[in-house]
Amino acid sequence: MVTEGLTRLATPPVNAALAVSGINALYGDSHVLHEVSFTLNSGRVLALLGRNGAGKTTCMSSIIGFLPPRDGEIRLFGETITRLSPEAISRKGIGFVPQGRRVFASLTVRENLDVARQSRAGVAVPWTLDRVCDLFPRLRERLHQHAGSLSGGEQQMLAIARALMGNPRVLLMDEPSEGLAPLIVTEVGRTIARLKEAGQSIVLVEQNLKLALDLADDVVMLNTGRVVFSGGVDEVRNNEALLTQHLGVF
Amino acid sequence: MQFWVIQTLNSLALGGLLFLLAAGFSLIFGLMRIANLTHGAYYMLGAYIGVSILKVIPNLWVAALLGGLTVAVFGGLVERFILRKLAGNELGQVLVTLGFAYIIADFCLVVWGGDPIPVPTPEGLDSPIEIAGFMFPAYRLAVVAIALATGVALYLLMERTRLGAMIRAGVDDMQMARAVGIPVSRLFTIVFCLGSALAGAGGILGGPIMSAYPGLDFDMLPLALIVVILGGVGSLIGAFVGSFIIGFVYTFGIALFPQFAYVILFLPMIVVIAFRPRGLFGRQVA
Ligand SMILES: Nc1ncnc2c1ncn2[C@@H]1O[C@H](COP(=O)(O)OP(=O)(O)O)[C@@H](O)[C@H]1O
Ligand SMILES: [Mg+2]
Numbered sequence: 066m067v068t069e070g071l072t073r074l075a076t077p078p079v080n081a082a083l084a085v086s087g088i089n090a091l092y093g094d095s096h097v098l099h100e101v102s103f104t105l106n107s108g109r110v111l112a113l114l115g116r117n118g119a120g121k122t123t124c125m126s127s128i129i130g131f132l133p134p135r136d137g138e139i140r141l142f143g144e145t146i147t148r149l150s151p152e153a154i155s156r157k158g159i160g161f162v163p164q165g166r167r168v169f170a171s172l173t174v175r176e177n178l179d180v181a182r183q184s185r186a187g188v189a190v191p192w193t194l195d196r197v198c199d200l201f202p203r204l205r206e207r208l209h210q211h212a213g214s215l216s217g218g219e220q221q222m223l224a225i226a227r228a229l230m231g232n233p234r235v236l237l238m239d240e241p242s243e244g245l246a247p248l249i250v251t252e253v254g255r256t257i258a259r260l261k262e263a264g265q266s267i268v269l270v271e272q273n274l275k276l277a278l279d280l281a282d283d284v285v286m287l288n289t290g291r292v293v294f295s296g297g298v299d300e301v302r303n304n305e306a307l308l309t310q311h312l313g314v315f
Numbered sequence: 316m317q318f319w320v321i322q323t324l325n326s327l328a329l330g331g332l333l334f335l336l337a338a339g340f341s342l343i344f345g346l347m348r349i350a351n352l353t354h355g356a357y358y359m360l361g362a363y364i365g366v367s368i369l370k371v372i373p374n375l376w377v378a379a380l381l382g383g384l385t386v387a388v389f390g391g392l393v394e395r396f397i398l399r400k401l402a403g404n405e406l407g408q409v410l411v412t413l414g415f416a417y418i419i420a421d422f423c424l425v426v427w428g429g430d431p432i433p434v435p436t437p438e439g440l441d442s443p444i445e446i447a448g449f450m451f452p453a454y455r456l457a458v459v460a461i462a463l464a465t466g467v468a469l470y471l472l473m474e475r476t477r478l479g480a481m482i483r484a485g486v487d488d489m490q491m492a493r494a495v496g497i498p499v500s501r502l503f504t505i506v507f508c509l510g511s512a513l514a515g516a517g518g519i520l521g522g523p524i525m526s527a528y529p530g531l532d533f534d535m536l537p538l539a540l541i542v543v544i545l546g547g548v549g550s551l552i553g554a555f556v557g558s559f560i561i562g563f564v565y566t567f568g569i570a571l572f573p574q575f576a577y578v579i580l581f582l583p584m585i586v587v588i589a590f591r592p593r594g595l596f597g598r599q600v601a
Contacts, residue, residue, distance in 0.1 A: 129494050130493075130494075131490060131494070150493065150500075151490065151493035151494045152493045152494075152496055152497060152498055152499060152500070154494075155493070155494055155495055155496035156496050161494045161495070163491065163494070167488055167491045169483070169484040169487040169488060169491070169492075170487055171483060171486075171487050172480055172483055172484055172487065176480040176483075176484075177484075179477055179480060180477065180480050180481045180484045180492075180495065180497055181495035181496065181497075183496050227495060228495070230495075231495060231496050
C-alpha cells in the first residue's frame with residue numbers, strides 16, 4: 066500500500082511518452098483496475114500482458130478516454146490527458162488499434178483512412194494514404210472496397226493503417242494478432258517491428274506471447290486488474306514461474 | 316383519369332416534402348441516436364416564419380432560405396446547450412424534444428393565431444401546365460424537383476466529401492470515430508443545424524400546398540417517423556424511397572379509403588418493424 070502511494074506521487078521520468086499513474090477504473094460498481102501504473106518510454110515497445118479478463122482492454126479504454134479513470138493520472142509526454150474526451154486524446158497524439166479491429170464497415174478503405182487523417186506539428190515524415198499503402202500493399206488494391214467486406218487480416222491492417230493516419234505519438238494496439246491466420250500474424254508482427262524501428266512508441270497488448278516478447282522492450286503484467294510485474298523483457302523471457310503464475314503459460 | 320394523375324402528383328409532392336423533413340430526422344437519429352420529436356415543430360415553425368418573411372420580402376424562395384436558416388440557428392442552440400447534456404439519457408431526450416415541440420406550438424399559436432394562414436403560390440407556378448392532355452399543378456412539380464435536387468446534394472455531401480464520410484463513420488461506430496480524432500461533437504451540431512434547416516425550409520415550401528396552421532407539426536411528425544422506420548435509420552436513400560412510398564400510401568389512402576387512412580399508413584410500418592426491423596435500407600450503405 067505504501068509503495069502504491071509512492072508510485073502515484075512519483076513524477077514519471079522526463080522521456081516518458083506515456084505515464085499511467087495509479088489509475089482506478091470501474092464499470093459501474095465493478096472495480097476493474099486497481100492502482101495501475103506503468104511508464105512507456107519514448108521509442109520503445111511496452112507489452113501489456115495478462116490472462117483473459119485481467120484488465121488489458123480496460124486499460125486501453127481508460128487511456129483513450131472511453132472509460133475515464135475514477136482517479137489517478139495519465140500523461141502523454143508530460144501533459145495530462147486524464148479527463149479529456151476520446152477525440153481530444155486522439156488529437157493530442159494517441160493512436161488506437163482496438164481489439165476486434167472496429168473498422169468503419171460501411172466506409173470504403175480509402176474513407177476509413179481519410180476520416181482518421183490528422184496532421185501533427187514536428188513530425189518529420191508524416192503518414193499519408195500513399196505511405197500506409199506502401200506499408201500494407203493489400204490495402205492499396207482494396208481502396209474502393211467497403212471495409213466490412215475485407216478479410217479479418219485485411220481489416221486488421223486497415224485498423225493499424227487508420228491509427229497511423231493520425232500520426233500518433235503513442236500507438237496503442239489491443240491484440241492485433243487475435244483471430245488471424247499464422248501467416249498474417251507474421252506479417253502484422255513484421256509491421257510492428259518496422260514501426261518500432263522508425264521510432265514509434267507502442268503499447269502492445271498481446272495473447273501471442275512469442276510475438277509480444279519478440280517485439281517488446283518492456284513488459285507489464287496485469288492480474289485481476291493489478292500490476293503484478295513490470296520490468297525488462299529479458300527478466301520475463303526465461304522466467305517460467307512468472308509466466309505460469311500470471312499468464313497460464315507452461 | 317385526371318383524378319389519378321392529380322393524386323399521383325399530390326403523392327409525389329407530399330413525398331418531396333416528407334423527404335425534406337425525414338432526411339434530417341434520419342441523419343440526426345442515425346448519428347446521435349436522438350429521436351428528435353421537435354422535428355415536426357421545426358417544420359411548422361419554418362412555415363410560420365416564412366409567412367412573416369413573405370410579408371416583408373414577397374418571394375417564397377427567399378422566405379424558404381431565411382426560414383430554414385432561422386430554424387437552423389434555433390436547432391443548433393437547442394443541440395449545443397440542452398440535448399448535448401442528455402447523451403445516453405433517452406427518456407430525457409424524449410421529454411426535452413417533445414417539450415420543445417409543445418412550447419413551439421404554443422409560441423406559434425400566440426404569435427400567428429389559430430387560423431390557417433394560406434401561403435400564395437409563387438408567380439409563374441400558380442397555373443397548371445398541360446402535358447399530354449393532362450393538367451399538372453406546376454408548383455407541385457417544382458416541389459418534387461426541389462426534393463430531388465436536395466436529395467442529390469445531400470447524397471453528394473454524404474458520399475463524396477470527407478465531412479460526409481466522418482458522419483457515416485460516426486453512424487457506424489461513434490466511439491471509434493471519436494478515438495480516431497473525428498470531432499464528433501462538432502458533427503452533431505452541423506447535422507442538427509442541417510436537419511433543422513431542411514425541416515424549416517420544407518415547412519414554408521409546403522405552405523402553398525398545406526398552408527400554415529396549428530397542428531401542422533403533429534400532422535407531419537408521425538409521417539416522418541414512419542418514413543424513417545420504413546427506410547431505415549440513418550439511411551439517406553432509405554429516407555428518400557420511404558418518403559415517396561409514404562407520400563403515395565397516405566395520399567391515395569385518404570383519397571380512396573378516408574375512413575382507413577391511418578390503418579393504411581401504420582399497418583405497413585408495423586409489418587416492417589416486425590419483419591424487417593432495420594427498414595428497407597437500414598445499416599448498409601448510408
Ligand atoms: N463493459 C463492461 N462492463 C462491465 N464489466 C466489464 C466490461 N468490460 C470488461 N469488463 C470486465 O472487466 C474485466 C477486465 O476485462 P478486460 O479489460 O476486457 O480484460 P482483457 O482485455 O485483459 O481480457 C473482466 O472481468 C470483464 O468481465
Ligand atoms: Mg481484451
